[in-house]
Amino acid sequence: MIQPYIPEYFPVAWKMGLSISALILIGMTLLAFILLNNQLQRMRNQADSFGNAIATQLAHTAREPLLAEDRFLLKVHINNLVRSDSIAGAALFNREGQPIDQAGVQPPASAPSSTEVRRWGGLGENAMSTYFAPVRVNDNLAGSVAVTLSDRSITLAQREVRNTLITATLAMGVLAIIASFLISRRLAQPIRNLLAATSAMRKGDLQYRIQERRNDEIGHLIEAYNGMAHGMLEKDQVERVLQRFVSPSVARKMMANLDQVTLGGRDVTATVVFADIVGFTRLSESLAPEAVADMLNVYFDAISAASDFYRGTIDKYMGDCAMIVFGVPEEDSEHLFHGLCCAVMIQRLVTRLNEYRDARGLTTVEFRIGMNSGAMLAGNLGSRERMQYTVVGDTVNLASRLSNMAGAGEIIAASTIMADPNIGSRVRATEYGAMRVRGRQEPVGTFRVDGVHALSETLMEQRIAQFLAEISAEADRESS
Numbered sequence: 001m002i003q004p005y006i007p008e009y010f011p012v013a014w015k016m017g018l019s020i021s022a023l024i025l026i027g028m029t030l031l032a033f034i035l036l037n038n039q040l041q042r043m044r045n046q047a048d049s050f051g052n053a054i055a056t057q058l059a060h061t062a063r064e065p066l067l068a069e070d071r072f073l074l075k076v077h078i079n080n081l082v083r084s085d086s087i088a089g090a091a092l093f094n095r096e097g098q099p100i101d102q103a104g105v106q107p108p109a110s111a112p113s114s115t116e117v118r119r120w121g122g123l124g125e126n127a128m129s130t131y132f133a134p135v136r137v138n139d140n141l142a143g144s145v146a147v148t149l150s151d152r153s154i155t156l157a158q159r160e161v162r163n164t165l166i167t168a169t170l171a172m173g174v175l176a177i178i179a180s181f182l183i184s185r186r187l188a189q190p191i192r193n194l195l196a197a198t199s200a201m202r203k204g205d206l207q208y209r210i211q212e213r214r215n216d217e218i219g220h221l222i223e224a225y226n227g228m229a230h231g232m233l234e235k236d237q238v239e240r241v242l243q244r245f246v247s248p249s250v251a252r253k254m255m256a257n258l259d260q261v262t263l264g265g266r267d268v269t270a271t272v273v274f275a276d277i278v279g280f281t282r283l284s285e286s287l288a289p290e291a292v293a294d295m296l297n298v299y300f301d302a303i304s305a306a307s308d309f310y311r312g313t314i315d316k317y318m319g320d321c322a323m324i325v326f327g328v329p330e331e332d333s334e335h336l337f338h339g340l341c342c343a344v345m346i347q348r349l350v351t352r353l354n355e356y357r358d359a360r361g362l363t364t365v366e367f368r369i370g371m372n373s374g375a376m377l378a379g380n381l382g383s384r385e386r387m388q389y390t391v392v393g394d395t396v397n398l399a400s401r402l403s404n405m406a407g408a409g410e411i412i413a414a415s416t417i418m419a420d421p422n423i424g425s426r427v428r429a430t431e432y433g434a435m436r437v438r439g440r441q442e443p444v445g446t447f448r449v450d451g452v453h454a455l456s457e458t459l460m461e462q463r464i465a466q467f468l469a470e471i472s473a474e475a476d477r478e479s480s
Contacts, residue, residue, distance in 0.1 A: 020180035025173050032165045039161050047154055048117060051131035054087065055115075055147040059133040062092055066135055066143055071101060078103045081147070088128060089148035095141050105148050127151035190214065190222060197225055206233040265379020265392075270327035271339035272396050273312070273371040274403035275303055275346055280320035280365070287363065295363055296320065298471075302353055305467050306345040309460075310338040315390050321403070325391050328378040336373045336420060340427055341452050343369045343411045345460045351409070352464055356471065369411040370402030371449075373420075401437045402446065415445030426453050 058081060065073040074092055081090045082104040089104030107120055107130040121128035128148055135143040193210045200208035206229055210222045277283075277299070284292050303322045307314055311332050315323040324342060327335030346367060354364040376393035398414060406412040418429055428451040434443035451457060 020184065021173075021177040024176040024180060028169050028172055028176070032169045036162055036165050040158050043154055043157055047129065047149065047151070048131070050086075051117070051129060051147055051149045052115070052133070054081070054149075055131040055133035055145055058090065058145045058147055059135045062145055063135050063137060063142065066092070066100075067137060075101050075103075086149065086153070087147060088150045089130075089146075091146040091148075093144045093146070095143050097144070100143070102146075105150075107146065107148060121151075127155065194221070194225060197229070201229060201232070265377045265381065267375060268328050268378045268391070269373075269375055270325055270378065270391060271335045271371065271373040272315075272376070272391060272399045273324040273326070273339050273343050273346075273369060274400050275322045275324070275343075275367050275369045276403045277320040278366045278368050278408040283363070283365065291363070295365070298357075299350065299353070299365060299367075302349045302467065303346055305463070306342050306349055309345065309463050310342040311335075312338065312342050316388070323400075325378075328391060329389065336417060336423060337426060337452075339371055339373065340411075340413070340417075340423070340449060341456055341460065343371055343413075343449060344452055344457075345464065347409055347411060348460065349464050349467065352468060353471075356468060366408040368403055368406035368408060370399050370404070370406055370413075371411065371417070372396070372399035372402065372414045373417050397439065398437065398444065401439070402435075402444075405435055405437070411449040412446050413449055415447055418447045426456075428452065 058077065061077055062074055065071075065077070078090045078092060078101055081087055087104070089102070089106050091102035091106055092100045094100055105128060107118055107128070109118070115134065116132045118130045118132070119127065120130065127150075129151055130146050130148045132144055132146050134141055135145060190210075190212060193212060197208050197210050209226050209229065212222060213219060214222065287295070300317060300322060303324070304314060306312075307324050310326070311330065312324045312326045313329065315325045317323075324339075326332060326339040326342070332338060346369060350365075350367050354366075357364050372395050374393075374395035376391045376395045378389075378391045380389050381392065382388050402412045402414065412432060413429070415431075418424055418427070427449060429447040429449045432446040432448045434445050437444050452460075
C-alpha cells in the first residue's frame, strides 16, 4: 500500500533522524502519560483523604446531637459545612438510611451503612464525589453522614497539568527532533564522504582522499579507504607505465594476476610485421643523437597509431625497426588481413608524414616492411629476473629476413599469405619472385603488397588524415 510513496533513495541522515525522533517522541509520550497519571492519582488521593476526613469529622460532631435528637444543632452543623467553597453538599441519615437533614447537592442513591466513596454527576467539571461515614455509639450504628465535594478543582488542575505536560512534551519533542537531525547529519557526514569518495573512484579519480580524521570505527573505515585508494592509484600508475613497455593487454593480464607472470609460452597462429628504416646507419651518422631520437619518436608514433587501428601489438622496438604482432596476446580471427592493412597504412602514413616534414625542412626517412603469418611460440621469454612477452619461431625469422630484402617503400610478404583464400580477393599484390633467404636452403616465394580493397583504404585514409591533423595541432601548440 505504501510502497509507491517510498522514495528509491532515502538518505541515512534522514533515516537516523526519523528513527531517533520517533524513539524520543515515543519515550517522552510514555513518560508524560506516566507522570500525568501519577499526578492525577496523587491529586485524587489527596481529595479523597480530604473528603474522608471531613466526613469522619462530621460523623464525630453529629454523634451527640443525633443521640439527643437535637435537630437544630445538626442543621447548624450541616449548613455551616456547606458554606465552605470546597464542599458542595452534606447530609445526615438515621440508622435506617432515611435522611434527617441535608443541605446543598445530594447524591441520587440512599446512604450506605459504612464508609464509602461514590462518584457521580458525570465527567468534567460536573463530576461529584460523595464520602460517607457511619455514626457509631459504642460500636452500634446510630446513623451516617455524607459529604459531597465537587471535582471541578481537580478537573481544572488535571487539565492544567495535562496541558502543561503536553506543551512540555511538544516543545521537548521539537527540540529533540532538531537535535536528532543535527546529530544524524553529523554522524552521517563520514558516510557521505565515503559515498563521494567511491563515486570519484567509480569515475576513475583515484587521487580523491577523505581528509576527516576520527578515532572510532568510522575513522578506521576512512583510513582503510584512503589506503585502498592509494594502493589502486599505485597499481594504476604501474600499469600505465607498464603499458608503455608492453602492450596494454599484456600489461592488464600481468597486473591482474602477478603470480602467473612466469616463464613459458604457447603455440599460436599469428601474423608478424617488421618495419625497418632504410639507410638508418648512414643517416644517424649525420644527425645529433637528440635529433635521431626525436625523428624516431615521430615515425614510431605513426607506426603505433597504425598498429592500434588494426588491433596489432607493438612487440618491441629494435633500434630503427618495429616488430608488430597480430593475433596475440588478444585473439583475432582476422589477424592476417589486419596485418596486411597495417603494413599498407604504415607506408601510406610515412609517405604523407614525409610530405609534412619535408615542407617544414625536417629530416625524412623511408621504411621497408616484411611480413609473414603462421605458427609461432608466444609467451614470457628470458630469465626469471628479467623476461619479455614476445613471439619466436621460423615464421618470425622469415618475416625479419623479408624486411631486410625489401626496398624503400615496399611491403614484401611470403607467398603462403597470398595462398589464403580469404586474402587473395581483398589484397592487391604483385608476385615478387623467389628469394634466397639466409638460413634456408630453398628459395622463398614472395609477393609485393600494393594495397587492399577500396573500403579498407577509405577508412585508412580517414585515420591518416586524423593523425596528421593531430600532429599539426600539436606542432602549432608547441610553436605558440
